[in-house]
Each structure stands twice: as structure tokens, then as C-alpha cells.
Amino acid sequence: MTAHPARPGDHATEYGSVRLSNKLFEQLSGFIHSEVGIKITPVKKVMLEGRLQKRLRKLGMRSFEDYCEHLFSDEGRSGELVNMIDEVTTNKTDFFREPVHFDFLTSRVLPALMKGGKVSAANKLTIWSAGCSSGEEPYTIAMVVKDFMDADGVQPIPFQVIATDISRRVLEKGQRAIYEEEKVVPVPAEIKRKFLLRSKNPGTGLVRIAPEIRSCVSFRRLNFMDGDFGFREKIDVIFCRNVIIYFDKVIQEKLLNKFCKCMKPGGYIFMGHSETLFGMDLPFEQAAPTVYRKIQVGMGRK
Numbered sequence: 001m002t003a004h005p006a007r008p009g010d011h012a013t014e015y016g017s018v019r020l021s022n023k024l025f026e027q028l029s030g031f032i033h034s035e036v037g038i039k040i041t042p043v044k045k046v047m048l049e050g051r052l053q054k055r056l057r058k059l060g061m062r063s064f065e066d067y068c069e070h071l072f073s074d075e076g077r078s079g080e081l082v083n084m085i086d087e088v089t090t091n092k093t094d095f096f097r098e099p100v101h102f103d104f105l106t107s108r109v110l111p112a113l114m115k116g117g118k119v120s121a122a123n124k125l126t127i128w129s130a131g132c133s134s135g136e137e138p139y140t141i142a143m144v145v146k147d148f149m150d151a152d153g154v155q156p157i158p159f160q161v162i163a164t165d166i167s168r169r170v171l172e173k174g175q176r177a178i179y180e181e182e183k184v185v186p187v188p189a190e191i192k193r194k195f196l197l198r199s200k201n202p203g204t205g206l207v208r209i210a211p212e213i214r215s216c217v218s219f220r221r222l223n224f225m226d227g228d229f230g231f232r233e234k235i236d237v238i239f240c241r242n243v244i245i246y247f248d249k250v251i252q253e254k255l256l257n258k259f260c261k262c263m264k265p266g267g268y269i270f271m272g273h274s275e276t277l278f279g280m281d282l283p284f285e286q287a288a289p290t291v292y293r294k295i296q297v298g299m300g301r302k
């Protein structure tokens with residue numbers, strides 16, 4: 001790695017306000033697009049600059065030239081890339097985000113899958129939280145499904161939630177399963193009582209997800225840009241909410257086609273409230289606003 005001398009206008013005298021030139025912005029945003037799929041338009045240049053300045057400080061670098069040279073090298077791809085991804089991904093999430101989806105899951109999706117014999121005592125229900133961020137979504141799913149299975153009159157079946165994200169930092173938080181009390185405000189009281197544990201030390205303001213829920217959720221790092229997602233099992237339900245908005249149409253359609261290949265026919269996919277599959281050539285039918293069902297062979301499209 002070679003250190004470039006500072007150029008006039010390249011960075012300000014203050015260490016923390018290094019500037020990203022338009023040329024380097026284009027190279028960096030192109031690199032991010034090909035590695036992660038995320039489209040960073042020129043209006044977001046200042047945001048990218050701000051987020052990556054933290055990395056420059058951490059690495060003791062004084063220019064984006066140095067940073068990019070390092071990042072684009074073999075050494076950078078196997079090391080710094082992970083840290084860069086932590087900075088450029090947007091990880092906003094919540095427990096019970098877009099709660100109508102969880103009502104639809106228990107009132108329509110689970111009964112349909114169980115009635116149709118798609119899932120059973122011998123055939124575990126598999127749900128994928130794709131782009132799970134720090135765990136709020138997969139834990140919400142697991143708590144809702146466990147609560148459903150616990151209800152009188154339901155013949156419970158085993159289930160698992162696979163939680164994946166590209167950001168190592170959020171996956172580590174998800175694995176810890178510890179959250180600030182303010183974060184769990186949207187969790188309904190009964191679910192809180194059953195599945196959230198208060199710290200023995202009341203001053204911490206933290207809660208932890210109960211072991212019976214944690215054991216149903218497995219976290220792993222997965223990049224949607226990878227050719228093969230490597231699942232052994234076919235997926236019954238995918239939650240991919242508030243993720244594809246960061247991708248362009250071409251990548252969105254490719255990704256949805258890959259999701260489709262991972263799913264069982266008759267499986268469901270939940271998208272974020274501002275995301276649509278409209279105009280894409282996919283074997284899905286709409287089940288509800290922002291919820292789609294994979295068409296079963298021989299059933300044709302509606």
C-alpha cells in the first residue's frame with residue numbers, strides 16, 4: 001500500500017474531513033455495485049464520504065486514493081471489504097415492523113401450508129429472513145410462529161428461521177440477541193412476557209431473547225450477489241423486506257428469480273411496503289399487498 005501525498009483540495013487540514021473526488025466516487029460506487037448490488041447515486045456522495053471517513057481514520061489514512069488502492073487490492077478484498085460493507089449498508093429495522101405481515105403469516109400463510117401438508121411433523125417449516133439486519137425481524141418471526149404453534153387446537157410442527165445478511169456487524173448483534181428496552185416497545189405484552197428476558201441487573205435497560213426462540217434462529221453471512229445461496233432445504237416462506245429498494249431493477253429481477261428457485265411451489269414471499277414485483281417476469285401470484293405466492297406447477301397463472 002503506497003501513501004499518496006496530499007493534493008490541494010484533496011482533503012481539508014482537519015483529519016476528519018477528507019474529500020472524495022468525483023472520479024473516485026464513481027470508482028467506489030461501481031465497486032460497491034458489483035460487490036454488493038447497492039446502487040449509490042451521486043446525490044449520496046456526501047453520505048458515502050461521511051461513512052467511509054470513519055474507516056480512513058481507523059486505518060490512519062489521509063486520502064481516499066490510499067483507501068481505494070487498499071480496498072481494491074487482493075488484501076483489501078479479503079480484509080477491508082467486510083468493514084466497508086458494514087459502513088455502506090443501511091440496517092434500519094424494528095421488532096414487529098409492518099405488523100400486518102405477521103397477522104397475515106398466522107391467519108393465512110401458516111394454516112395454508114399446514115393444511116396443504118407442505119409442512120408437517122416430518123417436514124419442518126423453514127422461513128428465511130433475507131437481509132435480517134440485527135435480528136429484530138427473524139426474532140419477531142420466531143416469536144410469532146412459536147406463539148401460533150403453542151395455541152390450543154394447533155398440532156405444533158417444528159420450524160426454523162434462517163437469518164442472513166451481508167453485514168458482519170449486524171449479524172453479531174443478532175447472535176447476541178440483546179436489545180435495549182426501547183427497541184422492544186412494539187412487541188405485544190403477551191409475547192414479551194413469554195419470550196423476552198429481563199436482565200438480572202435492572203439498571204441495564206436491556207432484554208434478551210429467550211433461549212427457546214434463539215434456538216430456532218440461525219444467523220449466517222450471505223451476499224445476494226453470490227451465484228448460489230447454498231441452502232440444503234427448500235424454503236417455505238421468505239421475508240425480504242426493505243432490501244431490494246437499494247438495488248436497481250436488473251438486480252432486483254435477478255434476485256427474485258434466485259429466491260424463486262430456493263422456494264417450494266406454493267411458498268410465500270413478503271416484501272417491504274414500498275417494494276413491488278410489478279412488471280417483473282416471475283412465477284408469483286399476489287396473495288395480499290406486498291405478499292406473493294410461488295405458482296405451483298400445473299396451476300397456471302391467475
Ligand SMILES: C[S@@+](CC[C@H](N)C(=O)[O-])C[C@H]1O[C@@H](n2cnc3c(N)ncnc32)[C@H](O)[C@@H]1O
Nearest residue numbers: 036089091092093131133166167223224241242
Ligand atoms: C434496511 S435493512 C432491512 C432489515 C429488515 N429486513 C427489515 O425490514 O426490518 C436492509 C438489510 O439488507 C442488507 N443487505 C444489503 N445488501 C445486501 C446484499 N447484497 N446481500 C445481503 N444482504 C444485504 C443490509 O446489510 C441490511 O441489513
